[in-house]
Amino acid sequence: MDHRAKRVAIVGAGTSGLAACKNPQWLLHRAEVWGGVSIGYLYMNRFAELMVPRPGAGAASRLLAALLAPLAWAISAATGAYYRRAIPMREHGMEPGHGFARGVSSCLLSMLPDGFYDKVKEGSVVFARSRSFVFCHDGLVLHGAGAEKRVVPADVVVLATGFRGDEKLRDMFASPRVKDIIAGSPDTAVPLYRECVHPRIPQMAVVGHAEGLNNIYASEMTAKWVARLLDGAFRVPGVRRMEESCAEWGRYYARRSGGGGEGQRPWRPCLGAVNVWYNDELCRDMGCDPRRKRMKGQGLLAEWFQPYGAVDYADIQ
Template sequence: MDRKVAIIGAGISGLLACKYTLSKGFYPIVFESQSTVGGVWTKTVETTKLQTPKPEDFPDGQKVFDYVNEYAKHFDLVKHIKFNTKVVGIEFEGPNDEEIQAWSLWGGNGEPFGSKGKWKVVVEDLVTPSTEIYNVDFVIVCVGRFSGLPNIPEFPPKKGPEAFDSKVIHSMEYAAMDHKQAAEFVKGKRVIVVGFQKSALDIAMECSAANGKENPCTVLYRRAHWNVPDYLPWGFSLAHMYLSRFSELMVHKPGEGLLLSLLATILAPLRYAYSKFVESDIKKKLRLEKHGMVPTHSFLKEISSCLISTVPEKFYDKVENGEIKLKKAPSFSFCNNGILVEGETSPIEADLVILATGFKGEKMLKHIFMSQTFQDYITGSPDAALPLYRECIQPRIPKLAVIGFSESISNIFTSEMRCRWVAELLDGTFKLPSIKDMEKNIKEWDEYLKQYSGGYYRRKCIGALHIWYNDQLCKDMAWKPRRKKGFFAELFEPYGPMDYVSN
């Protein structure tokens, strides 16, 4: 009998999950609320580019979208996707809460299909409209954390967007416009973009292209970041500096032994020197001191939090010629004609405010579950990151995996590794440890995140330890964790997707 696997979302993670579950003989059903595959790549800002380059360039959003579509067709995945179908909620029908809480092994026996019960997936057909229920053996949630539910900052009463006489939108709404419509929408307007991550900078560039110096775009940011102009600080490869086994020896790791802990302590001065070396290059190339944009945190913290992104070409040239203005605002509120920065008496006048303030991915994930108990399990403690073993499995939620809720230097590659790992788990290649041991491992990773990512620990970034993390996946799947040829290559060469093409 074919095991039915529900996959929620037909973005990159969802397509990968579909491909690899198919390869193991399962029957995937992919639910996608949009009319096409691609997830976040279906609607992007025109200047958005992938930050993991091809040999010659960084593919823009349209190229990535086209590639994802061709990928789905090439592997014959489209026939398994139900488009315009929104998952309203999922509910596990089987053992009650008391029985589940008494389990010492995931699902009661550590097997992906061994426990009693199935998932009920309630979906809404957005075309008809109508509601339908599917009963499946396993669920893989691939909704991602960068779409769906916009993060709108909270304000005191009468000091939020409602106080502004003009329009306030989220970057998600801007990205949903076609490129011509977006250009016309911002044309002739005084635009304020709130945020300083990738989407904020891309939108600011488009606004400056539409309006020039006549109506400069203001970028309102809370804190500066080490956004990079390129990946060659002082001519050296950033990948060699931060994506090799040697670089990971400088960082304390979850579950490390005494020797590795001692090495990380001894190499701490070199870790500091690496960070300062990269910072000096960025400051020089982007003239950060001149613009008052030198971050107060280290580059190591930036890369350990997966906050690193590339600065759009000529961004700071536009700052210098007056097409883009930078304004630091740890706190602000709206008024009738613009935004008032805390501590200042005059507002920044605007006709349009675009909030590039991210998404509430965790909240969206939580509310997929109909059970309050499972909602509590998936969110975990308020002072800890999302509690997922191997960033995929909540130890107390049976027959379910989550893909795409922690970050890395290359999220696409990491999602593929996780989908392969989940497929091997479903196929019985390995078993999970006890719930107690999984929760211990989750806690160790949480402590690492807090040490190196600080206040950004909830992003669950494995960027500075991606090899250590992939080693664990490889060992689970009975793959060789060491992928290079020769001692020096293994120690000093950067690791990337091509190292994991085969098992």
């Protein structure tokens, strides 16, 4: 059979896949709202991060975030309303059950390919939600609420369901003692200082454990930090201080993702709403000026209100 005529089923949502999921994410068709305003101006600059109680920033950050909470709510509500009108989410049963700000802070949003909803409209792409699935002779059987079942014919099935990074890290080691150290505590998933170095295994660096709205950009910054650490440009602090930092960031992830209840772990580390602040900490460690736009002579307004991205850190080697 010609590969262009195959029926393909993608199981997953978010970065790994865009077809079927238990809890719909924000699947965006463009990164602009209201006729051309980039969401970077709403969520990816220094002023936007003042609305978030940034881990490690102290009591002043929490107080300022509380004062700006009404503005943060209004931006989230307006942005979410725009995308709900612009994208036929409800029509296809894919409307998220959480606000837009939650999507940013938990990395529960993805950018769709160009023309994606044109394909949905013509019927060549079909959404299907399911609590679970099993394989059958001709494809998949999706299990909905109650006893509801749906057969999805498929020649190819792509399992884009992600993975549990904390479990993979633990399973790398044979020693039960090391597995327990990796496992962390109720406050954190795998406790990694700067989302990279385990306080009690400082010889191990992990790049890419924390997610961002742009994972390549987030991982590149962490890799630069590791390279400078290995070059001896700076040293990590003592174990106790690193563990305190890990715990504070873990509590942040729990609050912003809606997880972290008693007996539960935070869902996953996401830098979406605090990416500039996280990069500030990496820059200070590396001895670089964190105010990248001011350093390049772009002015105070640019420093606070223009979106930050990979280009701002490109000169850090």
